[in-house]
Amino acid sequence: MTTDTLIRVENLKKHFGDLEALRGVSLEITKGEVLVIIGPSGSGKSTLLRCLNLLELPTAGKILFEGQDIAAPKVNINAYRMKMGMVFQQFNLFPHMTVLKNMTIAPIRLLKKTREEAEEKAMALLKRVGLSDRADAYPSQLSGGQKQRIAIVRALCMDPDVMLFDEPTSALDPEMVGEVLEVMRELALEGRTMAVVTHEMGFAREVGTSLLFMDQGQIVEKGKPADLFDHPQNPRTREFLSKVL
């Protein structure tokens, strides 16, 4: 394991009753990497991502975050979750709080920042995604694309070491997909470590630094996005790509 490794997953398994969602997945995410995970529905890609911050508890296997096995019992997972920002398909903004409150509640309560500090950082981030004028709006007053951009900067307010994206554009109207992908592209360009589950193949090819193709709870193929898209080795990968490209 090199010093650049941020997350290392070893032989991860997850069962939901009789269903084996993950059947022994191993991977490594290095600092600054943008790992894109693609695959058909039910292939386990979302489950894999949700296991990384233990929203799903793995049935077996190890998840090493900065060298520490966070899936082991008695680990304070809350401390690690603060270092892993997560963006959901359904945004999951807090509807009873303004945009600004959404972004500052965790830094104030968990990182013990002062309100001024937290709000200053939040406003700077809002400005970056072009939503400074919506600071006092409630989530119900925002469009889907705006909601997802807020969800991204809400996670960024915690200064995470890695950002996890679980199909961030799948619930959006088509014309709003671009604005969200643009924010993600900028994050990738500034060197953020990201793991992205997506169906956006253009984004995967262009922004991803490595690509995983999953099927039936296993990693079928991995490599550089360009290689994988242009010269898929596995017949299952070829079949999937021929359908989606």
Add this chain to the structure above:
Amino acid sequence: MAGWFDLVRVKFIADFVKDNRWRYIVNGLGVTLEVTVFAVLIGIVLGFLVASIRSAHEKTGKLKLANAVCKAYLTVVRGTPVLVQLLIIYFVIFGSMPVNKVIVAIIAFGINSGAYVAEIVRSGILSVDPGQMEAGRSLGFNYMGTMRFIVMPQALKNVLPALGNELIVLLKETSVSGYIALQDLTKGGDIIRGRTYDAFMPLVAVALIYLAIVVGLSKCVALLERRLRSSDH
């Protein structure tokens, strides 16, 4: 016609004016309101506690023993009439102690109401999208913190009207307090009936007072419901 009015006047004087009998009504109303308000407070505290324990158990699998106690409490309280609970608390639990009957009634109705409030609050917690809990946890909040800052405020908003209705139900249920010889509003009216042998006026007066309070409270609940819906964010 004039004879009928005279009869009403005579009865009114006998029922409410003579010997200051109106006091049975007014003092009784005071007792009824006192019991209702404090019982509701106990009910809300108890209800939130039980709902929190039950939800935490459902979500995390912890608190097994506490959850079992809560379930037993809900089963017993919701499975027996409130009057029987009141009688048991007064004659069995406080049986050999000199104790203020108002306090007994507050405890009995509070414990009773707590069970219903618990189920209302639990349904409110269940009505909040599970994604809210996940979002809170993913930011690093622990279970309690997520409940406190994210889930509960939304749950509470969803169930405020139902809690208002519980208050209305409780107000009417306290009318059985007379069984432990507590002089609440109903008992007050009944005492007047016993003194004057006129059932109509005192009992209808009591009924009208309950009705007025309930209609007033219902209006408040409806108003609350409308305001919550209009500020739906």
